[in-house]
Amino acid sequence: MHVAHLSLADFRSYASAEIALDPGVSTFVGPNGQGKTNLVEAVGYVATHGSHRVATDAPLVRQGAARAVVRAGVVRDERRALLELEINPGRANRARLNRSPVPKPRELLGILRTVLFAPEDLILVKGDPGERRRFMDELLTARAPRFAGVRSDYDRVLKQRNALLKSAAAHRRKPGAEMLATLDVWDSHLARTGAELLAARLELVTALAPLVAKAYTALAPGGVADLEYRNSLDAPELSTDRGLLAAALQEGLARSRKSELERGVSLVGPHRDELLLRLGELPARGYASHGESWSFALALRLAAFELLRADGDDPVLILDDVFAELDTGRRTRLAELVAPAEQVLVTAAVPADVPETLTGAAYDVAEGEVHRVR
Ligand SMILES: Nc1ncnc2c1ncn2[C@@H]1O[C@H](COP(=O)(O)OP(=O)(O)OP(=O)(O)O)[C@@H](O)[C@H]1O
Numbered sequence: 001m002h003v004a005h006l007s008l009a010d011f012r013s014y015a016s017a018e019i020a021l022d023p024g025v026s027t028f029v030g031p032n033g034q035g036k037t038n039l040v041e042a043v044g045y046v047a048t049h050g051s052h053r054v055a056t057d058a059p060l061v062r063q064g065a066a067r068a069v070v071r072a073g074v075v076r077d078e079r080r081a082l083l084e085l086e087i088n089p090g091r092a093n094r095a096r097l098n099r100s101p102v103p104k105p106r107e108l109l110g111i112l113r114t115v116l117f118a119p120e121d122l123i124l125v126k127g128d129p130g131e132r133r134r135f136m137d138e139l140l141t142a143r144a145p146r147f148a149g150v151r152s153d154y155d156r157v158l159k160q161r162n163a164l165l166k167s168a169a170a171h172r173r174k175p176g177a178e179m180l181a182t183l184d185v186w187d188s189h190l191a192r193t194g195a196e197l198l199a200a201r202l203e204l205v206t207a208l209a210p211l212v213a214k215a216y217t218a219l220a221p222g223g224v225a226d227l228e229y230r231n232s233l234d235a236p237e238l239s240t241d242r243g244l245l246a247a248a249l250q251e252g253l254a255r256s257r258k259s260e261l262e263r264g265v266s267l268v269g270p271h272r273d274e275l276l277l278r279l280g281e282l283p284a285r286g287y288a289s290h291g292e293s294w295s296f297a298l299a300l301r302l303a304a305f306e307l308l309r310a311d312g313d314d315p316v317l318i319l320d321d322v323f324a325e326l327d328t329g330r331r332t333r334l335a336e337l338v339a340p341a342e343q344v345l346v347t348a349a350v351p352a353d354v355p356e357t358l359t360g361a362a363y364d365v366a367e368g369e370v371h372r373v374r
Pocket residue numbers: 011012013014030031032033034035036037038039058059060061062063321347348349
């Protein structure tokens with residue numbers, strides 16, 4: 001698939017912008033702070049309904065404006081779709097598909113798929129386990145938008161269960177039969193929804209690990225990257241059978257009930273799991289060099305791209321400010337890896353950062369204006 005047209009109104013620094021795009025590589029070049037990342041962030045936002053830079057929507061709306069609109073004309077299997085999102089900070093977004101309103105914006109998810117790699121992704125390797133859990137869950141949602149529902153069901157159950165545990169811990173006395181019975185109900189909800197989430201992640205990591213290893217070796221020959229999913233049950237091996245997983249979680253909850261009541265939080269479940277990234281024998285986090293961490297993060301995104309591509313259609317690959325961080329060898333190898341993708345959007349501060357082998361369209365970005373120069 002590819003984006004054939006991007007239209008922005010009051011998005012970030014753009015009062016308005018209309019940009020026609022071709023398949024293949026498009027490079028956006030301009031000095032710092034001119035609006036290159038803003039453009040590719042808009043493409044990522046219309047695909048995922050989230051930004052890779054901010055957790056809330058307010059910064060996405062141009063200073064002084066009340067709302068922003070992002071429109072993307074998407075070509076997929078020679079069919080066209082026009083996606084439109086109106087971003088209303090503090091309120092629900094509004095969405096249109098082919099100019100007709102859709103009741104829920106999430107109905108647009110999955111029509112445009114993007115994989116975006118940006119400097120912020122270093123946090124995938126260096127950050128807390130929550131960053132890697134989010135990486136897995138976002139990728140699962142990109143592959144199957146209904147997964148967003150699985151994740152929000154789990155979050156809801158966890159929140160309610162934690163509230164109950166917190167109030168039990170606050171009272172510092174033996175919980176009554178009624179509270180224990182309520183907790184039993186939340187245990188089975190958590191085990192059931194947690195099993196769905198856990199099974200999906202386990203399957204994902206099995207599919208992703210060889211792709212990450214391959215991408216890492218391609219970027220940094222000689223390096224061996226590996227993934228391991230560590231579960232909160234401390235079980236060395238888990239099946240992906242939802243029923244067996246639910247039973248295992250239920251047992252785990254029963255085992256840790258005493259400490260959960262004392263501490264007032266849920267100690268068992270996929271919200272406590274970790275995706276361990278290893279380089280050779282060592283964990284990447286805390287051991288890998290800056291360059292190795294950067295390559296690992298990039299390998300995770302390239303693997304995500306391969307996985308989505310294997311589902312049937314090339315996602316749009318976005319490389320935001322990536323090349324400046326890589327040495328010449330890794331730049332050249334990255335350019336070789338991404339060149340076959342149906343559409344690659346690249347941003348760079350100077351043309352020299354972009355390998356010459358990445359030919360295609362080029363745009364100048366300066367003072368909020370975008371001009372095609374090649
Ligand atoms: N909501 C907003 N309203 C107005 N301007 C904004 C808004 N959000 C960001 N900007 C401006 O957009 C500019 C940043 O644009 P962007 O991040 O796209 O830069 P860039 O061209 O990618 O730069 P770099 O090469 O430094 O990464 C900044 O000048 C910032 O002040």
